[in-house]
Amino acid sequence: MDFTHDTEAALNSAAALVNTADSDGDRLADIAALDAFFTNYGWTGRHDHTESELRSVRALRPRLRTLWQSDEDAVVAIVNALLRDSHALPQLVRHDDEPYHLHATSADAPLATRMAVEAAMAFVDVVRSEELSRLQICEFPGCGNVLVDLSKNRSRRFCHAGCGNRAAVSAYRARKAAEAKGRAPS
């Protein structure tokens, strides 16, 4: 199963946005952090650099997170509500050397609105291709980050925040500890 490049980009961007609300500190703490996110995830169009923009983007995160934690019917209800609330109108557009892709809001709509609609449009594809199982929560204990498993063999279990490495290290330590215990005199 391959999603189109814009759907994959939108899913990764939505996951990254959700994951900025980290339990050990908000990684969208200020306008500079939002600026960095905007650049890193290839956002274009209106960007106000204001506290109110930052507030609305932060407020979108819990709503997007529920997309990872709901069954299909609930996901559909959220997606439809996001599209309805934003008066989404899908249009094929081309800009900044990107090939034609869908935008369902205009480039001058508020950033949080565009983020909501872009995520919703990507989830439309996920639901239609019956691939909701690609949306997972990181398995590393205590992490809770969301992830999008786009791997061919659905093998991704950990988020990009270093949990894969952490899991490998703890597995290694557990193995060493078990070996040391095995060697200890009884």
Ligand SMILES: [Zn+2]
């Ligand atoms: Zn675009």
Ligand SMILES: [Zn+2]
């Ligand atoms: Zn993780």
